[in-house]
Amino acid sequence: MKITCKEASRLISTGLDRELSVADRTKLRLHLAVCDTCNKLKAQFQFLRRALSTIASDRDDEHK
Secondary structure: OOOOHHHHHHHHHHHHHOOOOHHHHHHHHHHHOOOHHHHHHHHHHHHHHHHHHHHHHHHHHHOO
């Protein structure tokens, strides 16, 4: 059930857009439990999503 960092990064990205299956969530959690690099990548993805959401929200407010 071990996955590579490449697969973990794909699951992290996909998980931001939709809910992962139980199997994928389990594989990702196990990988994240031992991989600092992928944990940092996940934090970066989450930061970018929040930043882009804030920018989009600000632009929507400007056009009202």
